Amino acid sequence: MENQEKEHRRRVRYKGAHPRNYSEKYKELQPEKYGDTIAKVIQKGNTPAGMHIPICVNEIMTFLNILPGQTGLDATLGYGGHTQEMLMRLDGKGHLYALDADPIEISKTTERLASLGYGPDILTTKNLNFANMDEVTGEAGLFDFILADLGVSSMQIDNPDRGFSFKKEGPLDLRLNPEKGISASERLRTITQEELEGMLFENSDEPYAQIISKAIVSQIQKGEDISTTTKLQQVIGDALQFLPMDEIKEGIKKSCQRTFQALRIDVNNEFEVLFEFLEKLPTVLAKRGRVTILTFHSGEDRMVKKSFKRLLQAGVYSEVSTEVIRPTAEECNRNSRARSAKMRWAIKA
Numbered sequence: 001m002e003n004q005e006k007e008h009r010r011r012v013r014y015k016g017a018h019p020r021n022y023s024e025k026y027k028e029l030q031p032e033k034y035g036d037t038i039a040k041v042i043q044k045g046n047t048p049a050g051m052h053i054p055i056c057v058n059e060i061m062t063f064l065n066i067l068p069g070q071t072g073l074d075a076t077l078g079y080g081g082h083t084q085e086m087l088m089r090l091d092g093k094g095h096l097y098a099l100d101a102d103p104i105e106i107s108k109t110t111e112r113l114a115s116l117g118y119g120p121d122i123l124t125t126k127n128l129n130f131a132n133m134d135e136v137t138g139e140a141g142l143f144d145f146i147l148a149d150l151g152v153s154s155m156q157i158d159n160p161d162r163g164f165s166f167k168k169e170g171p172l173d174l175r176l177n178p179e180k181g182i183s184a185s186e187r188l189r190t191i192t193q194e195e196l197e198g199m200l201f202e203n204s205d206e207p208y209a210q211i212i213s214k215a216i217v218s219q220i221q222k223g224e225d226i227s228t229t230t231k232l233q234q235v236i237g238d239a240l241q242f243l244p245m246d247e248i249k250e251g252i253k254k255s256c257q258r259t260f261q262a263l264r265i266d267v268n269n270e271f272e273v274l275f276e277f278l279e280k281l282p283t284v285l286a287k288r289g290r291v292t293i294l295t296f297h298s299g300e301d302r303m304v305k306k307s308f309k310r311l312l313q314a315g316v317y318s319e320v321s322t323e324v325i326r327p328t329a330e331e332c333n334r335n336s337r338a339r340s341a342k343m344r345w346a347i348k349a
């Protein structure tokens, strides 16, 4: 009987070849175990799963000129790459506050930084939208330096459960905080074609805004639920079949990227919260305090540029960047996600 049982025992499936989920799929998610794999992934110009490579570190740190004993704010903690650089420069003196709207990633990063020795004595992390950063000044006082590295992190993009990328099947969610507001698929359920067309045009300059919005709304009116990333990709792909053969693949990819970006901006109210952040900046910065902002699309950059210029003319800032600062070609080769980054800065009068 014992022998028979042994013969019928099923072979254990190899997890690497048949991962059941995202966290099983990538060795990179266990950096302590697979350091070599991570180094190889970075060398190839890719971002290891579960990590985010910070952008324009030298440019940001040179401008912020952080001194031990200062108080700073990283408005967008993410994986904590910039935070870590700031903490190194504080050298155990002063305090850094770091915010993130994402309750899932913030706890992982807080834990990771604590394991590196950056605990609550030097670093306070808060699951808070940066539009509400003034809530922190009660305990922190005014900030000597502030960084906002806008958009989403590689961890959020790469995790199919968050729905940020059309490259992987997942729920069409796109919220930074999945506990607040409505998902992108819920948003699409009741939107009119005109509103969607306006959203695609305003948020990401989509050239086929009319065609794509018509296709999406007509699918929903037929009773189809666009509730996954790949379903939305398919609807966009079907709508753009008229593109010339030699352009179709790239054309669909670009339109998918822009449509996902437009929806992400919408469900997270990204323009509204950036506007509030820019308006509140002078009230939370100390005299001669420095702020720098990294943006990733023209809509964001325009807002930052206009705000800095207006507040310079009003005498609120003593100096602002006159030209946009871009990552070096070497950095863009090393990290493709740096390619669209633009940095601007301002100094409070």
Ligand SMILES: C[S@@+](CC[C@H](N)C(=O)[O-])C[C@H]1O[C@@H](n2cnc3c(N)ncnc32)[C@H](O)[C@@H]1O
Residues within 6 Å of the ligand: 052, 053, 054, 055, 075, 076, 077, 078, 079, 080, 081, 082, 083, 099, 100, 101, 102, 105, 128, 129, 130, 131, 149, 150, 151, 152, 153, 154, 176, 273
């Ligand atoms: C590009 S990543 C930041 C990466 C980070 N600098 C690093 O080195 O890992 C942007 C982060 O900002 C967060 N974020 C975006 N908008 C936000 C907002 N309005 N308030 C707070 N956090 C926000 C996102 O959840 C994401 O974690």
